[in-house]
Amino acid sequence: MLKEVAEDFQEHLNYSSDTDARKGHKTSESSFFGYKTHIALSDERIITAAVITTGEKSDGKYLQELIEKSTQAGMKINTVIGDAAYSEKANIEYTKEEKIALVAKLNPILTQGPRKEEDKFEFNKDAGMFVCKAGHLATRKARTGKKGTSKSQSQTYYFDIEKCKVCPMREGCYKEGAKSKTYSVTIKSDTHAEQEAFQNTEAFKQLAANRYKVEAKNSELKNGHGYDKASTAGLFGMEIQGATTIFAVNLKRILKLLNENE
Ligand code: SF4
Structure with missing residues (x-):
């Protein structure tokens, strides 16, 4: 069918x-193939750090690196604003230690229990689902356990076993003949109480309103400077493209700021 459609529309x-x-997801229905650029932006809209990864990596894992790179570049950081991907526990703990206010809304709190690092699946916050090691999104999720009791609730994610049956990574992950493949995580409702209290303050809401700046910068990179398309193959090429594009965008911004000050 694909062949026919391609021929009909003379697609090559x-x-x-x-x-x-690698394949990454923006929502549970849409995906992209390529890379991600994780950026940190100052209040004056200058990009102070960037980390380029393959598309399947989750955003929240790069907060610490972005903060460290920005600090090395001379930034003094007292507040970090990000979306819910950045509110994972390790980030809350890190920013607390560094005395940085973390303005990132909490996701339902997820802990993956005592699994070995290599057995952990990544959480995709855009789709609200876990992604297995083969890169497939869970097809549905269900909550188990009662709310408001001392026992923790669990969230179980279900994967498409038709994919598991032919998966090259199924050993130790999917038992042959099993009727389902699930991945469960515990939801600990009190772990993030402090962050939740901060999230409900007026100060948090006011700061969070600045998040549009990073979206605007992403749009400038993609729509104004061709950054929506990789110009070469490979991660290294993407890093070069990232460095040069960000350099150009920053230079434009610096010149604008200088002009405004004159
Ligand atoms: S066996 Fe299934 S769940 Fe496990 S990695 Fe493969 S496709 Fe994903």
């Missing part, structure tokens, strides 16, 4: 020759 489809690029 090719397999990607980029062996580094």
Whole structure:
């Protein structure tokens, strides 16, 4: 069918020759193939740090690196604003230690229990689902356990076993013949109480309103400077493209700020 459609529309489809690029998800229905650029932006809208990764990586894991790179570049940081991907427990603990206010809304709190690092699945906050090691999103989720008791609730994520049956990574993950493949996490409602209290303050809401700046910068990079498309294959090429594009965008901003000050 795909072949017919491609012929009808005279599309010239090719397999990607980029062996580094990976599939990532923006929502549970949409995906992209390529890379992610995680950026930190100052209040004056200058990009102070960037980390470029393959597409499947989750955003929240790069907060610490972005803060460290920004600090090395001379920034003094007392507040970090981000979306819910940045509110994972390790980030709350890190920013607390560094005396940085973390303005990032909490997701339902997720802990993955005593699993080995290599057995952990990544949480995709855009889709609200876990992604397995083979890169497949869970197809549905269900909550178990009662609210308001001392026992923790669990969230169970279900994966498509038709994919598991032919998955090259199924060993130790999917038992042959099993009727389902699930991944459960505990929801600890009191772990983030302090962050939750901060989230409800007026100060948090006012600061969170600045988040549009990073979206605007992303749009400038993509729509104004062709950053929505990788110009070469491979992670290294993407890093070069990222560095040069960000350099140009920052230079423009610096010149504008200088002009405004004159
Ligand atoms: S066996 Fe299933 S859940 Fe496990 S990695 Fe493969 S597709 Fe994903």
